[in-house]
Amino acid sequence: MNTKKTLSLTSRVIIGMVAGILTGFIIRSLFADNGFVDAYIVNGLFDVGGKIFIASLKMLVVPLIFVSLVCGVSSLKDMSTLGRMGGKTLAFYITTTAVAITLALTMGTLFHPGEGADLTAASNFQSAEAPSLGQVLIDMFPTNPINAMAEGKTLQVLVFAILFGVAVSASGKAGERIAGVFSDLNEVIMKLVALLMLVAPYGVFFLMAKLFTSLGLDAIINLAAYFLVLTATLLIHGFVTYGVMFKIFTGLNPMTFFRKMEDAIMFAFSTASSNATIPVSMETAKNRMGVDNKIASFTIPLGATVNMDGTAIMQGVATAFIAQAFNIDLSMGDYLSVILTATLASIGTAGVPGVGLVMLAMVLNQVGLPLEGIALIMGVDRLLDMIRTAVNITGDNCVSVIVAKSEGALDESRFLDPNAGEKEEEFTLSNQDA
Numbered sequence: 001m002n003t004k005k006t007l008s009l010t011s012r013v014i015i016g017m018v019a020g021i022l023t024g025f026i027i028r029s030l031f032a033d034n035g036f037v038d039a040y041i042v043n044g045l046f047d048v049g050g051k052i053f054i055a056s057l058k059m060l061v062v063p064l065i066f067v068s069l070v071c072g073v074s075s076l077k078d079m080s081t082l083g084r085m086g087g088k089t090l091a092f093y094i095t096t097t098a099v100a101i102t103l104a105l106t107m108g109t110l111f112h113p114g115e116g117a118d119l120t121a122a123s124n125f126q127s128a129e130a131p132s133l134g135q136v137l138i139d140m141f142p143t144n145p146i147n148a149m150a151e152g153k154t155l156q157v158l159v160f161a162i163l164f165g166v167a168v169s170a171s172g173k174a175g176e177r178i179a180g181v182f183s184d185l186n187e188v189i190m191k192l193v194a195l196l197m198l199v200a201p202y203g204v205f206f207l208m209a210k211l212f213t214s215l216g217l218d219a220i221i222n223l224a225a226y227f228l229v230l231t232a233t234l235l236i237h238g239f240v241t242y243g244v245m246f247k248i249f250t251g252l253n254p255m256t257f258f259r260k261m262e263d264a265i266m267f268a269f270s271t272a273s274s275n276a277t278i279p280v281s282m283e284t285a286k287n288r289m290g291v292d293n294k295i296a297s298f299t300i301p302l303g304a305t306v307n308m309d310g311t312a313i314m315q316g317v318a319t320a321f322i323a324q325a326f327n328i329d330l331s332m333g334d335y336l337s338v339i340l341t342a343t344l345a346s347i348g349t350a351g352v353p354g355v356g357l358v359m360l361a362m363v364l365n366q367v368g369l370p371l372e373g374i375a376l377i378m379g380v381d382r383l384l385d386m387i388r389t390a391v392n393i394t395g396d397n398c399v400s401v402i403v404a405k406s407e408g409a410l411d412e413s414r415f416l417d418p419n420a421g422e423k424e425e426e427f428t429l430s431n432q433d434a
């Protein structure tokens with residue numbers, strides 16, 4: 001095969017991202033009032049290119065989750081593994097989220113980002129009700145699996161795929177034939193992911209260029225204290241909490257883990273959507289980290305839906321910020337209530353841009369803080385959404401490797417190989433078997 005050495009995917013995506021950010025800034029400062037640039041470049045080329053890129057990522061999510069999970073579950077020799085794996089994964093997801101909010105409330109209380117905040121920006125914000133635990137559980141079960149897929153309801157698709165996979169493995173010869181088909185399909189879909197990666201640098205460029213022509217940086221200056229405390233907490237959780245947890249539970253080097261997260265982090269950052277990042281996150285877990293498909297196909301989509309530590313951190317810091325801005329004292333009971341509501345609110349809410357703010361409304365409602373507070377922080381939310389989404393998916397991958405290691409389903413030689421996964425990322429139109 002002709003192996004002309006090109007730049008790695010990571011380098012190409014970084015170039016696309018930096019070029020996009022610079023282009024956005026240049027347009028913003030030099031062509032701010034240029035009707036042509038605005039209509040045809042920013043709201044034309046960049047907007048269309050970016051939206052097509054996000055749509056293509058989302059297009060892969062449902063088939064990828066369904067096919068890979070059916071493969072994963074039907075390959076299990078013993079179904080008790082499923083319960084054990086599920087239990088461990090959920091326990092890690094819930095614990096890390098609770099740690100994240102606690103850390104955020106502590107940082108928010110220590111650094112008082114809300115003191116003296118300018119309240120003039122406050123306006124109305126529509127609230128949403130926190131779902132009850134019962135409703136969250138009921139909503140996990142699809143009445144119609146095709147509908148669940150059509151509407152992209154990740155948890156429902158997961159439940160159906162698990163049941164289907166269990167039935168495949170219990171169906172003898174017929175099950176083996178079906179499992180073979182799914183295993184082939186899985187390979188084809190991973191190739192589709194590789195195909196999409198080819199255009200990722202352009203997609204990321206379009207998204208960044210469009211965003212940075214309009215990002216309100218003045219708002220960040222007004223809310224510098226909130227922005228800094230939140231970003232610092234996200235970084236502490238992302239590097240320290242996950243790094244320590246990773247070291248303790250796997251004994252492996254966390255720096256290798258973080259280096260291998262680069263692509264997924266950049267996708268999460270530029271799309272601000274854990275859901276749209278599932279294909280890359282799954283590719284990272286399987287091909288870069290060496291997590292077996294039977295674990296990754298379950299932990300990654302589940303994490304993208306229920307495990308949002310970055311979002312929880314935003315809610316913790318924002319709650320402290322809003323309470324301080326409005327001079328309202330929160331009791332210990334209020335803090336506990338915030339931890340519980342935010343953990344619950346993050347389950348069953350899809351990882352899409354901006355959903356964290358809707359969930360924040362539930363948390364504020366719970367402790368009686370004014371929802372107008374959300375308007376105060378809305379102006380800077382987009383950039384923070386990008387950072388917290390990166391933390392969200394780093395948490396999913398970290399737990400995925402930990403669970404895989406504990407189940408003896410981590411290919412350590414792959415994890416230790418810095419170039420692992422590059423072959424899978426290649427996309428050539430020649431027949432691979434030929």
Ligand code: ASP
Pocket residue numbers: 272273274275308310311350351352353354355356357385388389392
């Ligand atoms: N954008 C986040 C995600 O997809 C959710 C949020 O915090 O708004 O993970």
